[in-house]
Amino acid sequence: VLADSATPVVVGERQIDREEIRRFSVAIGARDPVHTDVHAAVQAGFRDVVAPTAFFAALGLSMGRVVPVSDLREDGIVATEPVGARIVGGETSFVYHGPVLAGDFVTVTRRFIESYKKQGKTGPLEFYVSERQYLVDGTPRATEVYSRVSRQ
Amino acid sequence: MTLSAVQHSELATSTDTPVATMSFEVSELDLFQFSASTFLCHRIHFDREFARSEGHQDLVVHGPLQGAHLNVLASAVAERIGAELGSISFRHHTSAFCGDTLTYAAYREQEEPVEPAEPVILRMTARRSGDGQIVTSGRAELRYRAREA
Numbered sequence: 001v002l003a004d005s006a007t008p009v010v011v012g013e014r015q016i017d018r019e020e021i022r023r024f025s026v027a028i029g030a031r032d033p034v035h036t037d038v039h040a041a042v043q044a045g046f047r048d049v050v051a052p053t054a055f056f057a058a059l060g061l062s063m064g065r066v067v068p069v070s071d072l073r074e075d076g077i078v079a080t081e082p083v084g085a086r087i088v089g090g091e092t093s094f095v096y097h098g099p100v101l102a103g104d105f106v107t108v109t110r111r112f113i114e115s116y117k118k119q120g121k122t123g124p125l126e127f128y129v130s131e132r133q134y135l136v137d138g139t140p141r142a143t144e145v146y147s148r149v150s151r152q
Numbered sequence: 153m154t155l156s157a158v159q160h161s162e163l164a165t166s167t168d169t170p171v172a173t174m175s176f177e178v179s180e181l182d183l184f185q186f187s188a189s190t191f192l193c194h195r196i197h198f199d200r201e202f203a204r205s206e207g208h209q210d211l212v213v214h215g216p217l218q219g220a221h222l223n224v225l226a227s228a229v230a231e232r233i234g235a236e237l238g239s240i241s242f243r244h245h246t247s248a249f250c251g252d253t254l255t256y257a258a259y260r261e262q263e264e265p266v267e268p269a270e271p272v273i274l275r276m277t278a279r280r281s282g283d284g285q286i287v288t289s290g291r292a293e294l295r296y297r298a299r300e301a
Contacts, residue, residue, distance in 0.1 A: 020189075027185040028220040029176075031157070032231070053237055054220035054225060058190045066191050075202070076193035089215060093280060094243030 008109035008133065012063030018102040021051045024058055041101075048102040056094060059122040061131045063108050088145030090127060098141045100134070107135045113145070126150045156276075158228040169232070170257035171274070172229045176221060178213050186217045211250035218244065218254065218288045222276050225256050226292035229274060235294040238271060242290030253281040271295050289290045 025035035030052040033040035261273035
């Protein structure tokens, strides 16, 4: 799915809970207690614990990928994904508009932006650029633009 | 957890001196926790034999984990100066492996002090131990919070 819909399609939506924010924060070493302690979050002026900014990337990575082992390839990647030795990640950028809190219902959309070719050191490269939006109640909390690079 | 606390330096220094650093000694447990918390099942991150059969020297550190650490570092600098992380971008240049120590550093991009309404721009790197090569580089924009009138 390197070049799919140019109009945004919903790739997943779900409610975020305290425990997944806590687990992710511990896994990445985000030590601010607003991520793990509801009292600290409330004292800091939030309704509930706050996801670290990198949580958006985790959402984008996991949505559509929580599948049984029977739907994985031998290397552990979801069978329907067009990845392999000839496709690698390029640049990733995020613009943060606001935080996600426990209890928020997040919708993730994706749209294809463009593809272009460039000469690499070992041959031609094709870049595919896509965007993900992370919305709460229809309002973007983060916008991600990422590229995948295909070696010809 | 083998991620060190962020070490801050004076902000008004040259663009060659990091304003904040932290280090990450990569262990199997760090890689497992990140795979588990994101449900990423790629075996190169937790199955050493498989990773080597794919041509890697050891278990591969997730690129998104390095991106997350750059977020942690930039957020810590933002918090220290009363700003917030407005945007971040990063790209990976080569792989890092289990057993490496990654050193993350954030540098001021502007040489001159910025006005309170202007964003502070950080450029960031993650270097692996051994050959000191930059494995990931990035850029972050810190915005000062709007002040009440």
